[in-house]
Amino acid sequence: MEKILTKKALPQWLIKLNAYQIYAPVKKENHWSYEALDKPESIRLDHLNTIQSPKMIIFPQREVFFEFHNAEGNTLVMKEPASESSATVIFGVRPCDAAGVTHQDKVFDGHFKDLYYWKRRNQTILVGLACNTPPSPHCFCLSVGGSPHSTAGFDILMTELEDSYYVESFSKKGDTLISLAGDIFSTPKENDKKDKEKAHSDSEKKLKRHIKDLETVPPKLKDMFDSPLWEEESLSCIQCGICTYLCPTCHCFDINDEKDSSSPLSGKRVRTWDNCQFPDFTMHSSGHNPRPDRASRLRQRIMHKFNYFVTNYKAYQCTGCGRCIDKCPVGIDIIEVLEKVRDYGK
Amino acid sequence: MVALEDLKQEAKNVLEGGTVKYIIGYKKPAVGFMAVPAFFHKPEDLDALVWDPTCVHNLVLFLKDEKKKKLGQKEPDERPVGIVVKGCDSRAVNVLLQENYIDRENVYILGVSCGKTGMVDLKKVRKYFKGKIISQIDFNENESFTVTTTEGKVEVPAADIFAVRCTECITASPVIHDVLLGGDSVRTPENPFGSLEEMESKSQGQKWDFWQEQLTKCIRCYACRSICPMCYCDECVVDTINFAVYPDTPAEEKAQKIKWVEKSPTTSENFIYHMVRAIHLAGRCVDCAECERACPMDIPLRFLNKKLEKESKKLFDYDVGYDTEIPSLISSFRDEDPEDFIR
Amino acid sequence: MENNHYIPKVARIINIKNEVEGARAIKTFRTQFAGDDGFTHACGQSAMLSVLGKGESMISISSSPIEAEYLQFSVLKTGRVTSALHEMKVGDMIGIRGPYGNGFPIDKWTGKNLIFIGGGIGLAPIWSVLQTALGKKSDYGNLTLIYGSRTSKDLVFKEELRGIKQEMAVHLSVDNEEDRWEEYVGFVPNNLLDKNPSPENAVAITCGPPIMIKFVIKNLQDLGFKDDQIYTTVENKMKCGIGICGRCNIGPHYVCKDGPIYSWAELKKLPQEY
């Protein structure tokens, strides 16, 4: 389904979607972030990259698996929490972030299905916005198989035209959203279509950053496990979790018990994000750590994204959103690292 | 003002002569204009060394890595590490010396003075130059910076784009150094704790609302901890397991690792984490504000540390990072320490 | 939610045996599920044991699938969860989820001589396959166990070992001389060389401390064993157990799901990250 929505009418559409929990980018003092939208008229879609991708909504940083307590007669009771999630629409999602969701889909749909993830995922509708101008100076989606107008993962993709949005739906869920406010949409004219295509092709030209010949990197990485490159590139790494926590594709997590009471026992088993840059991520309780230093952890990050993930899921685990570059406090630039891998030994 | 060539020459001298094993300094990034930390092992690499108002990082942080690396080596290279150090950073060196974490002979300090200005705040720069592509920012002799964009050079008053902490700085020149470039620069800010006033004047409820919003954002990436030169503990209260595990570590010790803070980034846990961090930095924080700069979630972490710096000064007349021979703030007291809060 | 892999099933501890005392204590637990569990495992698989309030720990199942009455786990006390397990008594409840991992390819081993080489707690994963092979002895050729630990006190399954001596070759060792120790004195890899098993139509299965495995494999190769005749197990820190949480990988493999059993032919191709 393809429609035109005037910019003015956008809030009206949102009003019609009152049955859904709506998230949209919100402007803060120095950044943008996804938040539950309480006033439809306050929506703005001129956002730069939000600090966190919609990962934070579909795969929240903290999730209670179950509550437990010790009951009379020395028995254990475990109970899933009451469902809190409802049908959710995330507005203004950038194509790189939607691609991130598709990558996470692959992981959580492996041999074992992660039901907690899928419960949320299945209730989530992604309404995207094509990037007419790169939302970050470090965008490089074109190099990793994406584009500023990629439709991957979207139920709906909107492209900003002069006074309107060109709205394309790719799923039943998307169609439903449009039909809920059918009267405010119009049918695109031929020049609308042309404008959209021009916006799309122009947007690609505006991207500043690229990695040439990225496809040569995965095979090359297979032989670079013991390369001194990792030590060199990780010298300034401080081993914080910014790059991974902000990454729309990183999915690693931890499971911990949080006790409310020791006697009688009660508490929760909780999933939280975890990340491969923290030393405790892989440390055995014997103290042995297979990844003992920052070099091995940086290597894991690159290897996972551009080697192992490629092996397992035939895709880069990177969508070119540029967050890890922009937010790295010590200026580690994944593009630079990949270029060094690519050119290594040349 | 520091002449970059002088700095390069000094660095080259000690690196070439083998006085230092390597030099920690700054270089330009591949893309963008904010300098990044760089490690110079060969004299010829030093051509890339830069010094400008974007050299925000407190490189003293990397002395932690150096120490830990050395501990792991059987026959470590005992030569010092050369390090480019600003006024604020130099006080961090002093705190590490005061706490015996490093020895004076471990470091060769290339002190650089910030002169009349200081470091830029990237957020302010981005706001000021909305969308423009910046290639370079330079110091001027007066209280301004020269910013080079694709549209040419402009002179910007320092006040518009430089970090708040620099407006409150009283040590624009390193207080400890082996060489000092750019001369001694004395700065007497009107109110070294001025930035706190707005927050302090808020009502209790407003303060809570502010901090609740701010700290609820925290994703516990621990960048604030990781980038802090003072956070050198092997094990942190927020860690879920013991790090200092050795073959002789009994299982009981590991089993009894206290969970002061849960890993869940909920409001309460985030508060406890940041409160503990602030308290642990009392009398140690030198206001390099790297925690706040590193924070991806835009949490004004510096306030917490600055508040305790202010109280340390006000209540206990304690200055951080000047005297390496005195006991630390919390390992000392004066008979006349205030106690009007005690019943 | 149906098929929620993260919620353990409740099981009761029905038997506890002290295998090794002291700082590196080992206990063997037998557990029974409260109801019908549908839990069937293969030799070499593991399960996530929960002590609620403390957390989970991946422990290899040391009982054989042919013993359906209970699951058996031998646990070395090392951290928060295992220490809590060691404090439990018969009748206490734990959580179990699984089974996880790939298991030994015992179907491929029919008719072959099996040589088990273990060290310390490493006998636990071997035990399930050893018991299975003993249970269907006619399916296999000669069975040999070469097992050792630092001292005779650190040997696990001491009684059971005496029992199986009647049915298969058992060669024990301790690292240093001890009073009244009549068997081999020295490290396990040396005992292996000493016993000199033939690679002919044989599979060697080894599990133990990493340093032991390293030399056992080297010695097996010296004895003429080919890489695909050698099987070993890998341990890494695990949380989800189902290949998602991302911490136990060695290269593209998730040990919890794709491991922990590897032939040396497979394992040597993977990065050394365990």
Place this chain on the structure above:
Amino acid sequence: MKKKRIGVFICHCGTNIAGTVDVKKVAEALSKHDGVVHSEDYVYMCSDPGQKRIVEAIKENDLDKVVVSCCSPNLHESTFRNAVKEADKNAFQCEIANIREQCSWVHPNMEEGTDKAIKITKTVVEKVKHNEELEPISVPVTRRALVIGGGISGIQAALDIANSGHEVILVEKSPSIGGHMIQLSETFPTLDCSQCILTPKMVEVSKHEKIKLLTYSEVQEVSGYVGNFKAKILKKPTYVDPDLCTLCDECTKVCPVVVESEFELGLTGRRAIYIPFPQAIPATYILDDTGCPGLLPIACGKCADVCDPGAIDFDQKPEIVEEEIGVIVVATGYDLYDKTNMGEYGYGKIPDVMDGLQFERLCSASGPTNGKIIRPSDLKEPKELVFIQCAGSRDPELHCAYCSKICCMYTSKHAMLYKHHVHDGQAYVFYIDIRSGGKGYEEFVQRTVENDGVLYLRGKVSKVFQDGDKVKVWGVDTLAGKDIEIDADLVVLAMAMRPSEGTEKLAKILKMSLDKDGFFSEAHPKLKPVESVSAGMFIAGAAQAPKDIPEAVAQASGAAAKAIGILSQERLYHSPMVAKVNKHLCTGCRMCVDVCAYDAISIKDGIAEVNEVLCEGCGTCSATCLRAAISVKNSTPYQVHEMINASLGG
């Protein structure tokens, strides 16, 4: 390892607890608590049958740990710990939950009291759960004492300790013992002769077989801890063999050098070879090598020439004596505040302005004037004599903030003695107020005023200056409200008492703390007045604060008693609840060293190390340590964490 089995015992204490706490309910609630396998209540837990129940319950239920909920641990902790020991369990596996003083006695509401008693008991259960088994730390005692300072305090302490049968090393830095007391003429308020009462004690010291006297010696280094100190003592050369010296005095007759006599406070001179005073102990001459024209090479040598017994030995060298001791008594006494600090009184430059000690020598029958009171400038008898009290004392702005305590009394004595010598003279005393607390003291002062006509003027002296052959004194009489001008012949300043020279250096050597005025700090101002902060080190006499002779003697005997208390034991036992370092976490920042009041922590190879004998287990180090690398046994952060949890019902 099995899970620890805990028994809980709730005491009714008759109705003291059971009156307002439902003890059955407490026992019942605790029986369900994690780890508790036995829980009972009993009417008097501390009674013999009550204790027996505990012992039996431990055996019957295979208990590992015990919590008794009863009265304050200050009362019966040791009772129950002994009971637990009787059942062959470690005493530290027993803890007391205070549900009487802190609960039943203060909360009359049964419901509230019961609820709180449950929480208190659970909190203590969580503590005991993680208690280590500990044994008291025991250290052998070197049963010898070191007394530093040979004044009246040091002499008294040395004699008391030696008389109890323990060896004493008495170290005195000057050539003779006796201290300032031997310089005094008469003592207030009885006016008995100071030398007459002190010399017998000095002789006793020299003859005592348990006392090893090291005069002309200084403590240079002390290491170790209570019961086991090692001291290095520097013995300076006297160049005279005391065993050979016959005190014939021939040497001084030929010695060409005259220097000021220390003993006479400069009122007269002595030779380079001299005896400090006739009754000196040890009774021997010494050669002062700073005064002597030269020993290397021998420049004069006349003294040796005339010494028939050949007691003079120019080759003597400084000697380091090493001693092992178990306790140390510090009795280093005082010095007077230097007159040169007193600008308003002529900086000590006016010859006829002297301090109190000099005046003592002037009054002394054995003094430089043989007891005749004459003034130094022209040796005339002073007819107008002004005494100025509080010279340097009670003046926080310029001098010493404290009151030197004895000056009121000795000034009164001086004035009285003066009147006894010079009947037609007039004595004036400028004072701020008169402090005459002490047996017979007030009466003494009254006698001075009433019988001897000494004129007491309440007020300060603003200036003292030379005016012809008079010393002009300008002051005010604040009672009369008028300025006073006196043309005095002699002015005597009651100078403040200061810690004796070298106190600061010695404090560093002993690692003892000094108070703000530089005197040695006692461990507790009320309850531990003779103990120092460092275990095994005691303080006696004016080294701690200004005091008069009877007080100094009393404190010396007190310090000796404390010292004997330690020396009378073969081994010392010490609470094992001491700090413990996790060496893997320690970074050697020294913060724990800074905060430790007992010097129990040192840095060794970059890591903190606790001397368990010195550690008192207060835990200040543990709260200070940023790295959680140090904690006190059985009071660990983990235990407190679990206790907090339990106290809040978690």
Place this chain on the structure above:
Amino acid sequence: MTEEFEPKIVAFLCKWCSSAGSDLAGVSRMEYPSNVIPIQVLCSGSVSPLYILSAFNKGADGVLVSGCHPGDCHYIKGNYYSRRRIALLKELLNFIGLEPERFKMSWVSAAEGTKYTEVIKEFVDELKPLGAQTKLRRNG
């Protein structure tokens, strides 16, 4: 009728002064509210800021640290370090908006049973109108 809010208070009492003072209050049968659960520590100097934060985290509505008067510390100077540390923590908690009434320090000597009861009474009175402490409380 709504039931009056009863604050939960954790009190860290030093063994030698404040706990003894609290004992004296008991011996003298002085009545005071039962909201306080005492945790005896050897010295107020051993109370780490973490303990206080942790108590709030685990649901305390108020936290009291009580030690010997300055100069009277059984361990000579532990209370001086505590005083400094707690002043800082108090400023910090105040700065982030926790009601300052929730965190108290007192000097209570072994002779001050009366003072101990007064401190507790005042504390409970101050806390009642504030209601439950949820700011730092886990899951709060």
